Amino acid sequence: MSESITAEPVNRKYNSARLKQILFATQIALLLIVVQRAAIGNLNHAAYLLVLMFLLSLCGYIARKGRPELGGTIFAVMISCTSLYFMWTSEGARDETLLAFPGIFVFSLLMAHRIVAPLLLGLFIINVLLMGYFHDAGIHEFPLSRNSTTNSILIAILITIACYWCHRVSRELNNAFKELIDQNRRLQISEANITQLAHHDFLTGLPNRSMAKEYFEIAKDRALRNYTSVSLMFLDLDDFKTINDTLGHDVGDEYITYISRQLEQALRKSDHICRLGGDEFLIILEDAGKREEAMQMADKVTNVVKNPLEISDHQVSCTATIGIAIVPDDGTDFDTICRKADVAMYHGKDTGKNTYHFFDESMDKEVADSLSLIADLRSAIAENQLAVHFQPQIDLQTGRISTAEALLRWYHPTRGSIPPLTFIPLAEKSGEMVAIGKWVIAESCRQCVRWNTLTEHPMTVAVNVSPLQFKHADFAQFILSTLEDLKMDPALLELEFTESLLMNDSPEVSENLAALRKANIHLSIDDFGTGYSNLGYLKNFDIEVLKIDRSFISKLSESPQDKAIVTAIVQMAASLGIETVAEGIEDDATAKLVRELNCQKGQGYLWSRPINDEEFINFLKQA
Structure with a gap:
């Protein structure tokens, strides 16, 4: 709705300008016809046309007031009535003024109210038929057409003004068509950009999680058909937050971009790397038939991450911890495999970082135990399970x-004394x-x-x-x-x-x-x-x-x-x-x-x- 509200004033302004141009050209043509009619002694027609020129000026005034459709309607009706007047008082259906009707009709379609063009078409057809009937019945005699210089001048003027109208219309249609092509091209570019943003990370240009899922599904289906496996690596940069906190987010972003390029170069063409956000990446290894192949790639990736980068006179480097889950051994669902690789990665964090770990079921139990302890910890104060001990x-x-x-000490009602090294990190x-x-x-x-x-x-x-x-x-x-x-x-x-x-x-x-x-x-x-x-x-x-x-x-x-x-x-x-x-x-x-x-x-x-x-x-x- 907001687009139509915005576009309507623009269209009115454009149509007003177009109507004024056509009015100006029409008045010049009418002036020439006035001269032509006066030259042959037809002063009645000349006087009529002078009055018409004055009335057409009112159409321009109406257009300037922001009513181009009303002005166009009045213009089309007056020009049509003038043409019919000349036809009835001159040579009827053979009169030169009939040549102006195609231009009037096209103008009505574009500039007047939508009902005007069919009404004018009907009006002209009825009048042409009546002229033939009246002539045959002897009710009204129309003089025979004759060739003369003055008639030829009138025909040339009418053809010129009709062609001018058609030229204006065709040029505007052509411009509109070009604009439509440009808008279509811009729309295609916008759609491509939206698709890029929807499926790729803004900072690094790497595929994001949604694209990673598509890659995973394709790789999984191929692996299941060929009885091979797919390894999914969940990579997290160790202590990356320290880089952001000490050197600023601009340096952090530059480092993330650098690491992304390094990881891309380290992988095989059949593999995929995606950025989940922050300092987390997913790597999908196709045709990793053996566990040793995933280990070799994990070693390669951790070594690549260690390479330092100089940014703004600072030597920046990180290590990486990787969790690995394998299809079909650990499951075939993307979210499940992702979660298990994530669990394995955090297990690596807890055991010292800068390493990699394959998922095993015991890790799930550790996570479940941790979540259970966290839930119990929330009520520990209220239930007087915590105590403070003192060492001199x-x-x-x-x-x-x-x-x-x-x-601090925690005495759990069912688990007994829980060591601080267990519950304080939680x-x-x-x-x-x-x-x-x-x-x-x-x-x-x-x-x-x-x-x-x-x-x-x-x-x-x-x-x-x-x-x-x-x-x-x-x-x-x-x-x-x-x-x-x-x-x-x-x-x-x-x-x-x-x-x-x-x-x-x-x-x-x-x-x-x-x-x-x-x-x-x-x-x-x-x-x-x-x-x-x-x-x-x-x-x-x-x-x-x-x-x-x-x-x-x-x-x-x-x-x-x-x-x-x-x-x-x-x-x-x-x-x-x-x-x-x-x-x-x-x-x-x-x-x-x-x-x-x-x-x-x-x-x-x-x-x-x-x-x-x-x-x-x-x-x-x-x-």
């Missing part, structure tokens, strides 16, 4: 308990970590307030915080409100997080860290030495505590390399005024060695395993 940190110089680390993937993390902070602070009523010296609680929590804009405000409600000194709270958090340049993370430090809450890096270990982050974010990862402490007395690393970390931290805590101390010899390296605090089973709140209170009283 000891001042290695005085032997006094100065801090306790809060450690909580982070499902988003439940935000609500659970808030509960852990509130519970830990509540216990800390209780400890400080029992001890002579201040006791600090250290709480592990997920990067997911820091990305919430209200995280710092939640902690400050919790401390205010409990009337707890902010200096008694220490927040632990891994180095990966500091790699995130989101404004929410930076603002939360700044607000927490301003409130005098301590910031601690957990598992230091296993991540990026960027000294710039230690200064920029005002880090106060480094916890040396247990992997460097457990064999400290046996490994010169571990000892050298721990020594370097302690000395570096001391020069920056940062406190160090050694995790995983389990014997006196390790504690003595860590103390000699000037590490301030120790934590481990030497002093206590993680214990519940009541056990920790008793531990404090005994200490």
Whole structure:
């Protein structure tokens, strides 16, 4: 409907302009006929034509007012009546003016009301028949046609104006036909573009999921007929988000395009690669009759992805994890095979990335178990299944308990105690970590307030915080409100997080860290030495505590390399005024060695395993 509303004013304007052109040409022709009629002494005809020229000017006025159809109708009727007048007063059906009728008829079809053209045709036929009848019956005598210069001039003028009208019409029809061809070509291009967008990825030009399904169906049917197999690879770039977060989405897009071209070149002509979106790709391998062939291609693809690319003075590279499902062994339905390849890919992610895995049925059980645990985790807080345990940190110089680390535990009603390494990653993937993390902070602070009523010296609680929590804009405000409600000194709270958090340049993370430090809450890096270990982050974010990862402490007395690393970390931290805590101390010899390296605090089973709140209170009283 909107198109017709838009097109109607345009058509009126175009028809008005066309009518004015025809009126102008007709008036010039009429003027010539006036001169011709006056020359032969027929002043009545000349006067009639002058009046007609004036009346035709009214048609132009009507057209300018936006009523070209009405103006065209009046024009056609007046010209037709004039022609019939000349025919009745001159030579009848043999009169030269009849030559103008074809032009009038064509004009009426295009410019007048749709009923005008058939009415005028009927009018002319009836008049021509009446002229013949009246002549034969002697009612009206028409003079015989005669050749003369004046008649020839009139005929030439009429033919000229009729041809002019036909010329205008034919040219407009030709232009309309060309425009129709152009519109058809543009429509075909648009349809081709729409088809391209519907079946191909906009960024890389690779086929998308819908096209991948078509390729899969063709390859599957061929494989089933020939008793061969098809391998479907689900490829995901490892840690691609880091490239987007640190270098920007433009660099990420350029890298994705580069990887797409590299993968295309690595495949055989019979294979297909499709982009699902983000950093995920599907590769369909036809005629992969043996498992070894899929393995060889997976090795080739992972090696291709490792090739670095220099973008904007940055060396960018990634690794890939691939999940593989095979038709017909793992099924024949596209969605089923895709899901199983996806499951195999995530299994590879969980076992270390930069690898490939074939699907097997045990993976489905793992996924089902994970989904079940996530569902149970959502109700764990409300059903009091979660608990916070505490492990003391000891001042290695005085032997006094100065801090306790809060450690989350989950006691499932049917599965029993579930290890944190099992449920915490699930909580982070499902988003439940935000609500659970808030509960852990509130519970830990509540216990800390209780400890400080029992001890002579201040006791600090250290709480592990997920990067997911820091990305919430209200995280710092939640902690400050919790401390205010409990009337707890902010200096008694220490927040632990891994180095990966500091790699995130989101404004929410930076603002939360700044607000927490301003409130005098301590910031601690957990598992230091296993991540990026960027000294710039230690200064920029005002880090106060480094916890040396247990992997460097457990064999400290046996490994010169571990000892050298721990020594370097302690000395570096001391020069920056940062406190160090050694995790995983389990014997006196390790504690003595860590103390000699000037590490301030120790934590481990030497002093206590993680214990519940009541056990920790008793531990404090005994200490």
